[in-house]
Amino acid sequence: MHLISLNITDLLLGLLQGTIDCNKDDDISKWDWAVLTGGVWEWQGKIVEQMRWYLPGSFDRPPRNPAKKISSGYKAHKFLSYVYGMLVGLLPGVIPDRYYKNFCLLLHGIRLILQWTITKEEAQLAHESLVVFCLKFKELYVQ
Secondary structure, eight states: OHIIIIIHHHHHHHHHHTOSOOOTTOOGGGOTTOOSSHHHHHHHHHHHHHHGGGSOTTOSSOOOOHHHHTTSSOOHHHHHHIIIIIHHHHSBTTBOHHHHHHHHHHHHHHHHHTSSSOOHHHHHHHHHHHHHHHHHHHHHHOO
């Protein structure tokens, strides 16, 4: 649970915000994937805050504005909702397509394995999506 809801989300958000620890020789200004900064981050936070009114009642604690609350009280369930539920609709047009497509591979695999029940075919499809995500991740982000 923590791998999916806290570790992977922390890695992704650190990359998207350009805040992840990196080599001192790495030039963060060249990271074209670091798009959740400044006004974009503030805008996304406001959108997430507004989305809470449209979520089904099964979301007992909908995510708060991540720009304000992500470092103080964002629990695993809120990270799951934000990253694997909302972020997919907030990234198009903000992040280059190659990173968005890679994110969608992760999203596809994670959503499949988080189902209450999963068929053998769905498990295989989740595995394939996650493997391709990992291979592409290395190609896209490791410099």
